[in-house]
Amino acid sequence: MIFGLANPQRFMDATRRAGVIGGVLSAVLLIAGVWLSFTAPPDYQQGETVRIMFVHVPAAWMAMFVYACLGGASFFSLVFRHALADAAAKAAAPLGAAFNALALATGSLWGRPMWGAWWVWDARLTSVLILFFFYLGYMALRAALDDEQKAARAAAILALVGLINVPIVHFSVTWWNSLHQAASVFRLGGPTIAWSLLLPLLVMALGYMSLFFTLWIVRTRTEVMRTRAEALMLKRAGGA
Amino acid sequence: MLTGLAIEGLAVERGARRLFEGVSLTLARGELLTLTGANGAGKTSLLRAVAGFLRPQAGDIRFEGQDAEDARAESLHYLGHQDGLKPARTAWEELCFQAQWCGGTRESAKAAVEALALQPLLDLEIRKLSAGQRRRVALARLIAAPRPLWLLDEPMAPLDAERRSGFGALMAQHLQGSGLILAAAHDPFPVPGRTVQIGASA
């Protein structure tokens, strides 16, 4: 299916409605998620602050997930020199950076009551910050090279190199005994978290996911249309 | 063994501007083909496309007798506007490195020193050479590491009259040994050959 959509025209046809449908779906999921978050019982240890989790954790997951998507798209753009993959990579980066910033901000808000500090230089926090820098570096590189094709390839190489950071972020907690919570959902042997907290968390995660895919497709469409418009303008300028 | 070069319908873009399109040419053993054209017409770009640095937008570059990758790694010399010589190293160090890098030996480097009369320059650092002397050091690698196809970008511009005819003789010798030369130039070479004009007739 992915390969079927690789043709830009077919992609454009198939995703014409994606913005509307995805938008509605994301709105429903997110509203449900927020409602569930506020009706969930407070944690016996963390009290009301646990509600930050429903914003923080999915955002942190998405920061990593989007980077994986960016890496995948970059791989296709690099190996198959596929214009659509490149447009997708370009479109994904700012979204990932936004999720990443959200995870950092909410984590830091949460850290204040839990650890007594906005920030500590621990492995998990540092590696998430590094992931954020990767997003920034990726966007800076794209902006600094003015030849579109060269920029695309150089950025794709960088994105692939940066993939190495994703497992480091995820496993940092186990590799260094960190202040930060160890994995309690995505772990071998199943989740260790109470159902009353897990349900809103999962709904929120689905909402984030759907929001991301919607925005990703919309941004990719815009990118494809922009390149088309530019090509048209160049053609006109050349003919004149 | 590389025996020929055939270019068909080549189109090259730089910075979203199409420099030329539909350029077709062939080059056989023993032939010199001179590229001419206005500044910015795309002579250098064409040479770079043949050398494999630049991916053309359309068209085909075929090496005969060898596949493109091998040809580019073993059978061609590209000598551009910039010679890549390091100012702080001596002429002999640089020549020696270039020769060995391109598959020659210290002995063949010495032969090139003879052929281009570089003897008195060998111990000088590149930054101390005059423009013409420096160009001769750069040209020496063509002799020091024999490869069939020479891609030359205005090789003679800084040479004096005597050295021009001297290098012309080396070119003729290379062609006689069934070499191939594709060269960009604003002035004609002292060697018989065909000429192709790149870009709008200027």
Added chain:
Amino acid sequence: MLTGLAIEGLAVERGARRLFEGVSLTLARGELLTLTGANGAGKTSLLRAVAGFLRPQAGDIRFEGQDAEDARAESLHYLGHQDGLKPARTAWEELCFQAQWCGGTRESAKAAVEALALQPLLDLEIRKLSAGQRRRVALARLIAAPRPLWLLDEPMAPLDAERRSGFGALMAQHLQGSGLILAAAHDPFPVPGRTVQIGASA
């Protein structure tokens, strides 16, 4: 105001080797003097001595109408084999700096852009220019900051035929405005002038 240049019995050494000696020449307003000679004869060295970079071993360089120090700071342009343009800056940034550094203004830089038809190149970084385009950007400072004496070292080598005659016209214009040009070259200029041979008759 610089009105002439007189060189008498000049001798220059490089690396303990005497390049030439007893070179005498004069240059008056409206005159072009072309230096010719073999590679390594010392043309560049002579120009650098006039520009004050090199201290001659013997002989005299006299500027008429201005003392040497002022003349070198205000009245001459030296454009050598290397143009000093920075690859990472745009053509306009570089031209603008060079013009203002040599006493011109942004307006005069714009005039030079007109004169050398640089308009389409201004936003390109120097590293993206073709050899001839880059040379044109370098030459532009001669126009952008008017100074009477031009010291040019093979200024036309990378230019195409059309641009050569174009720059020839600019030279002629400078001479008519009672400028002075001392230039090294292997090929004659398209402008009438005298020629001096440097070094052993080669």
Added chain:
Amino acid sequence: MKTFLVLLRRELDLAWGGGGGPVLGCAFLACVTTLLPLAAGPSLVRLAGFAPGAAWVALALASLLSLERMFERDYEDGALDLLATGPLPLEAVALAKGLAQWSANGLPLAAAAPIAAIALGASSTSALLILACAAIGGLGFAFTGGIGAAVALGARRGGVLIAVIVLPLFAPPVIFGAGAVGNFTAGLPWLGGLGFLSAYSLATLALAPFAMAAAVRNALG
């Protein structure tokens, strides 16, 4: 192989010629040993713990600052054209450049760091660990940094861009290495950190040449 050695010799010559090399190590040594006692008071115990950290900071900064040299000059003066038409693939060229960079920047600092540490009162066993960490980490810096240098070729603000790109790549070796040394001084298990550091550096040594070569090819066009 012979061709690779020829290339490596040239790269070493160029890298050591320009500002790197033994001098960097000596400078570091001189700075650290004269400065720190002055700045941190004369208690040797405290100082000993500090040398490795300073060595890491110096190593990371030195690597960062010299990266620009790695490809930029060859790119601008046409030498990359020659290197790209040689019998060895650009991957081998990148490898040689990375090794030369390491030997001119990483090794001297790595050699100086333990001497400085001992001069400041560290035990000679921890000095050995520092040497190992700095040498191995320097390798990681040189190769990950090389990726940044290659990717940023031809960009308008090359140097600054390199730094932005490279910093996150530098973080893992920094964290692993500093963790190992820190744990060692604190009497905690440190082999794990050293292992991660070695794994990271070896992985970059194996993979970075491909990324660099791809980026250089892209820039040559």
Added chain:
Amino acid sequence: MKTFLVLLRRELDLAWGGGGGPVLGCAFLACVTTLLPLAAGPSLVRLAGFAPGAAWVALALASLLSLERMFERDYEDGALDLLATGPLPLEAVALAKGLAQWSANGLPLAAAAPIAAIALGASSTSALLILACAAIGGLGFAFTGGIGAAVALGARRGGVLIAVIVLPLFAPPVIFGAGAVGNFTAGLPWLGGLGFLSAYSLATLALAPFAMAAAVRNALG
């Protein structure tokens, strides 16, 4: 004056383009704040004492590494010829280059150093002193270093030569500055050190341009 500003702007552009600038400061900050706690153990009291020392080491090394850029490129690509035939004497050119070097290397590091120190627990009064010392000392580094860079022009082993010439010249500011900061933290009188440091930097600012210009003139020949 206007011409000097034009020149200064170009020099700043080139110096900031090539590896210097705010990113260097951030890089330094990131290195110091992540590395030192990891290397020296997380006790804030101890760290606070080390941060200024680490800042000095980094500043000196960073200055050393970027020196090569100061004249070498302009020399090799012919830009010095242009600068030498301008209305301002080479002394002014040297001054502009020194200032640009300082702003691209010294200032960002100076700005970052106190932030790092505070992040590591130093008091904000000592941070101010660190800022002052680093900024003033950086000026001294840039100008003394410039002498080395100019003298080494056209020499075969430029980098090594730079270091041999420059290192001894670096010693006085290093010692004065570190002494001032050290005394301050120890509660001893520190104004004297700062005074010597300022005097040294101002002296180099006044004298070094002449030395640089003489060396450059010599190299141009």
